[in-house]
Every structure is written in structure tokens, then in C-alpha cells.
Amino acid sequence: MRVVIMGCGRLGSMLAGELDAEGHHVTVIDIDQAAFNWLGDGFSGTRVVGPGEDSAIQEVAGVKHADVFLALANGDNRNAMAVQVAKHIHGAPRVVARIYDPDRAEVYQQLGINVVNPTTILDQMVREAAFATSPESDAPSSDGDGV
Amino acid sequence: MYIVIVGGGKVGRGAARDLIGMGHEVCVIEREADTAWSINHELGEVALVGDGTEVHVQQAAGMNRADVVVACTGRDQANLAVGQTAATRFGAGKVIARINDPRNESIFRALGFDNTVSATTSIVNAIELEVNKGLQSLTRLTQLASSSFMLSQQRVAEQSSVVGCTVRELRLPPSTLLVLVVREGDDALIPGPNTTIHASDLVIAVTHVQHEAALRAALT
Numbered sequence: 001m002r003v004v005i006m007g008c009g010r011l012g013s014m015l016a017g018e019l020d021a022e023g024h025h026v027t028v029i030d031i032d033q034a035a036f037n038w039l040g041d042g043f044s045g046t047r048v049v050g051p052g053e054d055s056a057i058q059e060v061a062g063v064k065h066a067d068v069f070l071a072l073a074n075g076d077n078r079n080a081m082a083v084q085v086a087k088h089i090h091g092a093p094r095v096v097a098r099i100y101d102p103d104r105a106e107v108y109q110q111l112g113i114n115v116v117n118p119t120t121i122l123d124q125m126v127r128e129a130a131f132a133t134s135p136e137s138d139a140p141s142s143d144g145d146g147v
Numbered sequence: 148m149y150i151v152i153v154g155g156g157k158v159g160r161g162a163a164r165d166l167i168g169m170g171h172e173v174c175v176i177e178r179e180a181d182t183a184w185s186i187n188h189e190l191g192e193v194a195l196v197g198d199g200t201e202v203h204v205q206q207a208a209g210m211n212r213a214d215v216v217v218a219c220t221g222r223d224q225a226n227l228a229v230g231q232t233a234a235t236r237f238g239a240g241k242v243i244a245r246i247n248d249p250r251n252e253s254i255f256r257a258l259g260f261d262n263t264v265s266a267t268t269s270i271v272n273a274i275e276l277e278v279n280k281g282l283q284s285l286t287r288l289t290q291l292a293s294s295s296f297m298l299s300q301q302r303v304a305e306q307s308s309v310v311g312c313t314v315r316e317l318r319l320p321p322s323t324l325l326v327l328v329v330r331e332g333d334d335a336l337i338p339g340p341n342t343t344i345h346a347s348d349l350v351i352a353v354t355h356v357q358h359e360a361a362l363r364a365a366l367t
Contacts, residue, residue, distance in 0.1 A: 053223075053224055054248075054250070055251070055253070055254065056250065075224070076200075076228070077222070077224040077225050077228040078224045080224070080227070080228055080231070081223065081227050081228070081254070082224075084227070084254065084258060085254050088254065088257040088258065089253060089254055089257060101201065101202075103201065103202035103203065103236075104200070104201070104202065104228070104232065107202070107231060107232050107235045107236055108231075110235050111231060111235060
């Protein structure tokens with residue numbers, strides 16, 4: 001598959017490396033050239049420097065022919081705009097946006113965008129790690145440190 | 148009317164000042180506390196400090212009762228987020244969005260935001276108008292309702308071959324309508340097929356952008 005990833009931070013570079021190794025055709029966009037250092041030496045995909053929400057940059061990155069567009073940059077608004085440009089201007093068949101703010105995530109879900117909201121996911125995982133009762137974990141206690 | 152303005156820079160503040168002057172109730176959402184303080188100092192308690200793309204900030208600003216939302220930050224992705232959040236979460240009916248990069252106009256339109264204002268485009272058009280003044284060539288005045296149609300004006304030269312012709316006789320391109328003829332010493336008139344074109348007439352026409360050159364030729 002042809003995958004375009006906007007945002008080459010920890011998550012973007014990790015996914016890019018994995019998908020590249022799996023044989024997918026990967027293009028990574030980042031506004032900062034130095035971000036590409038996150039990619040391993042073995043990465044054989046394409047790197048594009050520029051703002052990924054910019055229609056012209058998406059054109060250069062080949063979003064028109066992409067099967068999937070992933071917006072994994074740090075700004076919610078930027079990611080939201082980028083996936084909508086990819087979807088509505090370049091006709092990307094599948095787009096996913098990382099949106100940190102749960103309220104915003106809800107808005108974009110309503111607008112038909114595939115949203116991944118790390119905050120709610122982490123909330124759940126932290127709760128489970130902190131309070132779930134399993135053989136090796138402590139039972140929930142009410143006299144904790146009370147952070 | 149109740150108008151929520153997101154972005155208290157020069158554009159947002161200027162809009163707030165004018166709208167308050169016209170008697171409207173205004174709230175300006177501004178991210179920087181210093182800027183908000185300065186707005187309040189000038190215009191009274193109208194500024195709210197916060198990120199206007201956030202749902203809870205829009206809630207605090209009373210977005211649910213806003214008649215008009217003006218998204219005029221310096222970032223297009225923020226203006227888009229303001230408009231989409233206001234429309235989706237608070238049912239805002241009328242959203243006016245500022246576009247900083249004219250190339251983003253198509254995405255705003257594709258997402259249903261027809262009321263956009265692009266300072267860059269306006270300034271470029273104003274410069275073109277000034278540059279072309281007195282050159283007796285076709286000048287684009289404004290783009291109409293974000294369509295492909297333009298309002299244009301052209302001064303008819305003294306030696307032009309169309310002087311003395313009626314509108315019917317002009318070889319106007321398709322999708323073109325002459326809407327006004329401004330004649331020196333006379334009031335303007337709305338031309339009909341039998342209106343005669345005089346030298347120095349200022350002819351104002353609506354035309355499709357692709358026929359601009361043909362219109363220029365037809366009036367030269």
C-alpha cells in the first residue's frame with residue numbers, strides 16, 4: 001500500500017519504519033528536516049520537508065495516489081486540517097488523525113474522520129495499570145499519596 | 148447581534164471595534180493575555196483569554212448563542228478548527244473565516260465555508276487596481292461570492308473601435324454581462340442591448356475568469 005505519514009516524531013517515525021520494513025511504499029512529511037533523524041538507517045521510503053497540511057506539499061508527497069494518509073504531527077488543528085485536505089482535495093480514500101484533545105476528537109469524529117485520541121486511550125491504560133486487580137499488582141487503596 | 152471573534156490581532160481587534168461601534172454585542176477570544184488586556188483596555192470588557200479552537204473556551208464565550216462567528220487568527224488550520232467546532236458543537240450558522248494562504252481557499256470551500264476573507268488576495272487585487280489605473284485596460288475589481296466570476300471594469304479608449312457601437316454589436320465573450328456604464332458628467336446607467344458606447348465610458352462587467360482576456364479585447 002502507499003502510505004503518507006505527516007509528522008516524523010516518535011510515533012510517525014516508528015510507524016514509518018515498521019510499514020517500510022513490511023514492504024509498504026512509505027512517504028514521510030515533516031516541517032523540520034532534523035526530524036528525519038528519528039528514522040532508522042534502513043528506511044527506504046521518501047522524505048518530504050514542509051508543512052503537511054499544505055495542499056502543494058501533499059501533492060509533492062503523492063497523497064493523490066496514496067491509499068492511506070496519517071496525520072501524526074503534534075498540533076491537533078494542523079492534523080485535522082491535513083486529513084481534510086488529503087481527503088477532500090486529493091481524494092485520499094482513508095485518513096487517520098491523531099487528536100490529543102478529547103473534545104476536538106469528538107468534533108472530528110462527527111465530521112466523519114478516523115480519529116485516534118491518545119488521551120482517552122492513555123487514561124484507560126493508566127487506570128488499569130494503577131487500579132486493576134491482578135495477582136502481581138496491589139489492590140486499590142484509599143490511603144495513597146493523593147498526588 | 149452577538150458576534151464571537153476568535154483572534155485578537157490587528158484584524159480581530161479592528162473588526163471588534165467596528166462591530167461594537169455598530170451596536171453589536173462582541174466577544175473576542177484571544178490566546179495571549181497581554182493582547183486581551185490591551186483589547187479590554189480599549190474596548191471595554193469584551194476579550195476572553197483562551198484558545199478559541201477549544202470546545203470549552205467556545206462554550207465559555209457563549210458560542211451557542213452566537214449569530215456570527217469570525218475566525219481571524221493568523222493560522223488557517225486554527226481558523227478551520229474554530230469554524231468546524233463552532234458549527235458542529237454549537238450549531239453556529241454563520242462563520243466568516245479569514246484565509247491567510249490564498250491556496251487554502253479551495254479547502255475551506257470544499258468543507259462548506261463560503262464566507263471567507265483573504266487579506267492577501269484583497270491586497271493583491273488592490274495593488275493590481277492601482278497599477279492598472281489609467282492604463283485603460285481591464286481591471287479585476289472583485290471575485291463574486293467565491294465563484295469563478297469576476298466583477299471587472301474597463302475604460303473605453305478615445306480611439307477604440309467600439310466607440311459608437313451599441314452593446315448588441317459588441318463581440319462579448321460567453322458568460323459575460325455588462326452591468327453598468329459610468330459616463331463622465333452623467334449619472335451611471337444600466338446598459339441594454341441598444342445602449343451606445345462612448346469614448347471614456349467606464350464599463351463594468353461580470354465575467355467568468357477564463358473570458359477576461361476576451362472581454363478586454365471586445366472593449367478595446
